[in-house]
Amino acid sequence: MTESGDNAVEIRLAERPHGEPTMANFEIADVDAGRPGPGQALVRNTWLSVDPYMRGRMSSAKSYAAPYEVGEPMTGGAVGEVVASNADGLAVGDTVLHQLGWRTHAIVDTDNAAKIDVTSAPAQAYLGVLGMPGLTAYAGLFDVARFAEGDAVFVSGAAGAVGSMVGQLAKLRGASRVIGSAGSAEKVRWLTEELGFDAAFNYKDGPVADQLKAAAPDGVDVYFDNVGGEHLEAAIGSMNLGGRIAICGMISQYNATEPQPGPRNLVQFIAKRITMRGFLVGDHLDARPRFVDEVAPLVGDGSIVYSETVVDGIRSAPQAFLDLLAGSNTGKMLVRV
Numbered sequence: 001m002t003e004s005g006d007n008a009v010e011i012r013l014a015e016r017p018h019g020e021p022t023m024a025n026f027e028i029a030d031v032d033a034g035r036p037g038p039g040q041a042l043v044r045n046t047w048l049s050v051d052p053y054m055r056g057r058m059s060s061a062k063s064y065a066a067p068y069e070v071g072e073p074m075t076g077g078a079v080g081e082v083v084a085s086n087a088d089g090l091a092v093g094d095t096v097l098h099q100l101g102w103r104t105h106a107i108v109d110t111d112n113a114a115k116i117d118v119t120s121a122p123a124q125a126y127l128g129v130l131g132m133p134g135l136t137a138y139a140g141l142f143d144v145a146r147f148a149e150g151d152a153v154f155v156s157g158a159a160g161a162v163g164s165m166v167g168q169l170a171k172l173r174g175a176s177r178v179i180g181s182a183g184s185a186e187k188v189r190w191l192t193e194e195l196g197f198d199a200a201f202n203y204k205d206g207p208v209a210d211q212l213k214a215a216a217p218d219g220v221d222v223y224f225d226n227v228g229g230e231h232l233e234a235a236i237g238s239m240n241l242g243g244r245i246a247i248c249g250m251i252s253q254y255n256a257t258e259p260q261p262g263p264r265n266l267v268q269f270i271a272k273r274i275t276m277r278g279f280l281v282g283d284h285l286d287a288r289p290r291f292v293d294e295v296a297p298l299v300g301d302g303s304i305v306y307s308e309t310v311v312d313g314i315r316s317a318p319q320a321f322l323d324l325l326a327g328s329n330t331g332k333m334l335v336r337v
Contacts, residue, residue: 008033009314010073010103020255026318033105040107041085048101048335049077049127050321055254076101079123097126104314128161128332129306137165138291139284145222145246149174157226159187161332166224167197168304179215183327209234227252233263245276307331
């Protein structure tokens with residue numbers, strides 16, 4: 001028990017998935033929230049983020065982030081309110097951003113929690129449009145893909161938290177054309193009617209290569225990849241001379257149990273002089289100040305539109321994650337604790 005008398009709930013990795021995760025891979029446990037030690041604060045989480053990269057951490061395979069341990073609580077982005085504190089700089093009532101999600105309460109160290117201003121934007125925005133997904137879009141488009149005014153841009157997974165930001169940032173910076181792919185007619189309408197994409201298509205309606213050529217008859221200069229597979233091959237086929245590809249994610253392959261075939265048209269890299277680069281947002285944290293300076297006002301005045309798919313309750317977090325992998329979200333998938 002804490003001073004507030006709260007019990008806690010945490011979500012643990014029960015077993016590693018083989019292929020597509022299921023509810024059996026998660027364990028929901030009732031625990032004691034604990035008390036903060038010196039230099040620590042107890043945070044009651046209010047919002048949790050579920051993100052595609054978490055699928056990789058459920059595996060034991062070596063990757064850029066340490067795997068989740070079986071039997072231990074999972075982690076991820078969260079915001080919450082300080083309810084008890086022994087830490088200088090963190091007072092009861094402060095709203096903080098930290099990485100101990102997948103639980104109702106977290107004991108955080110001062111160095112691992114950042115106070116956020118909830119007067120300029122809602123707290124959950126710091127998990128989406130003003131958080132890691134927003135910075136991923138910004139750094140990937142401008143620093144990795146080296147977007148320039150007049151470029152034609154194609155974004156896969158365009159109705160997700162990252163993709164929807166990429167398209168809007170490109171339009172605001174003077175893209176000649178922005179094309180997005182998504183998985184439903186409703187998402188396609190959202191991209192074109194509310195976010196300002198010049199064209200969008202449902203990848204389930206036919207071959208991606210054919211739909212992309214119809215949407216971008218003059219080709220594309222930048223491809224921001226969240227999907228991989230057929231989308232990547234199609235983008236290579238539509239690339240203009242000197243095209244740039246930023247590889248952010250490949251959600252089409254995250255649940256594969258066997259190695260997937262690569263694009264069959266890599267020879268086009270030679271004649272078209274294409275550049276392709278993978279990146280992690282953690283390598284671009286130095287871009288955060290200019291990202292916030294540029295994007296926060298655009299969010300505040302409505303120039304950037306964002307959507308959230310909200311699931312209520314900590315016990316619903318595993319299903320929210322499974323739904324995310326299935327593409328049922330529009331914009332950022334969030335759990336309201």
